[in-house]
Amino acid sequence: xxxxxxxxxxxxxxxxxxxxxxxxxxxxxxxxxxxxxxxxxxxxxxxxxxxxxxxxxxxxxxxxxxxxxxxxxxxxxxxxxxxxxxxxxxxxxxxxxxxxxxxxxxxxxxxxxxxxxxxxxxxxxxxxxxxxxxxxxxxxxxxxxxxxxxxxxxxxxxxxxxxxxxxxxxxxxxxxxxxxxxxxxxxxxxxxxxxxxxxxxxxxxxxxxxxxxxxxxxxxxxxxxxxxxxxxxxxxxxxxxxxxxxxxxxx
Numbered sequence: 001x002x003x004x005x006x007x008x009x010x011x012x013x014x015x016x017x018x019x020x021x022x023x024x025x026x027x028x029x030x031x032x033x034x035x036x037x038x039x040x041x042x043x044x045x046x047x048x049x050x051x052x053x054x055x056x057x058x059x060x061x062x063x064x065x066x067x068x069x070x071x072x073x074x075x076x077x078x079x080x081x082x083x084x085x086x087x088x089x090x091x092x093x094x095x096x097x098x099x100x101x102x103x104x105x106x107x108x109x110x111x112x113x114x115x116x117x118x119x120x121x122x123x124x125x126x127x128x129x130x131x132x133x134x135x136x137x138x139x140x141x142x143x144x145x146x147x148x149x150x151x152x153x154x155x156x157x158x159x160x161x162x163x164x165x166x167x168x169x170x171x172x173x174x175x176x177x178x179x180x181x182x183x184x185x186x187x188x189x190x191x192x193x194x195x196x197x198x199x200x201x202x203x204x205x206x207x208x209x210x211x212x213x214x215x216x217x218x219x220x221x222x223x224x225x226x227x228x229x230x231x232x233x234x235x236x237x238x239x240x241x242x243x244x245x246x247x248x249x250x251x
Contacts (some may be wrong), residue, residue, distance in 0.1 A: 001023065001024070001025055001059075001060075001061055001190060002058070002060055002190050003023045003024075003058075003062075004021060004022050004023075004046075004059075005021055005057045005059075006020070007043065009043075009046055009051060010054060015214060016214050017039045017042055017043055017053070018214045019056070019216075020039075020043060020056070020215075022216065025206075026188050026189065027185060027188045028184065028207055029181055029191045029204045029205055029206050029207075030192050030193070030207040031193045031194075031195055031201055031205040031209070032192065032194045032195075032211065033194075033196065033201060033208060033209070033211070033236070034210055034211035035212070035236055037213075038211040038212055038213060040211055041162055041163075041194055043194075044194050047160070048082065049073060049077070060076050063076070074106075077106075078106045079154070079157040080156055080157075080158045080159075080160065081150075081158070081159045082159075083148055083160065083161040083162065083164055084147065084162055085163040085166050087135075087144055088147065090135075091136065093135075094132050094133065095130050095132070095133050095134075095135075095138075095146050096122075096132065098146060098150055099117075099146070099150045099153050100114045100117075102150060102153055102154060103154065117153055118131065118149075118153065121149035121153050124152070124183075125146075125148050125179060126145065127142060127146065140172070141169075141172035144164060144168065144172075145179070148179060152183060155187065156187065157187075157190065158189060159183065160191075160192050160193075161180060161191070161194070162194045163194055163196070163197075164176050164177075164180065164193060165195065165197045173200065174203070177199075177200050177203050178204070181203075181204040193205075202222050207219070207221065208221065210225075212232045212236075217230060218233045
């Protein structure tokens with residue numbers, strides 16, 4: 001369980017987050033949605049400690065992360081898996097080396113154990129026998145899956161994904177969504193996904209948090225979202241004809 005309370009974040013005079021509250025449950029895919037500049041990625045970075053909020057608290061299983069020192073945060077960070085928007089793979093490292101990188105930093109596993117773990121994670125994301133390829137030899141979808149393999153290499157309790165379908169074709173996006181959902185259920189992770197992809201929201205979103213101009217405007221399930229009378233949410237969700245059609249079916 002991750003709980004955030006009254007999160008505020010500013011950059012200079014730009015007040016990006018204005019008192020955000022939410023709770024993300026284990027075994028569920030929670031999604032943060034909103035337009036460009038709404039504060040989605042900033043909120044995610046505040047939760048994992050890449051940004052420090054000026055005000056508010058972040059709790060990982062009732063432990064207040066925001067008040068911890070750098071050293072105190074290390075055990076929590078060992079339980080976090082992170083998939084960045086651009087996959088953030090090291091170009092000079094092979095697939096295997098990219099996955100082992102986190103294990104080198106945070107575990108005392110032997111070299112053989114690390115390779116075994118890398119192989120297990122690659123097999124789990126359907127990339128068996130790609131160990132010695134470099135990122136330049138991979139497609140966009142394969143890079144995302146390597147990023148996921150690295151994110152789950154330490155059996156995370158908490159999985160964060162920032163725009164996991166960015167730059168992917170629709171078919172590959174569905175595969176990535178299904179993989180995130182399967183891993184969430186398999187590991188019983190508390191999974192938080194930042195996205196603007198409404199297909200993902202409707203496909204795998206258990207809990208939806210909608211941000212508008214740095215404020216929490218709505219929260220609930222993806223089916224409840226289609227029935228909402230919040231105008232700002234409707235303007236965002238039903239911008240496409242496909243989502244307008246989906247709303248008519250629900251009604």
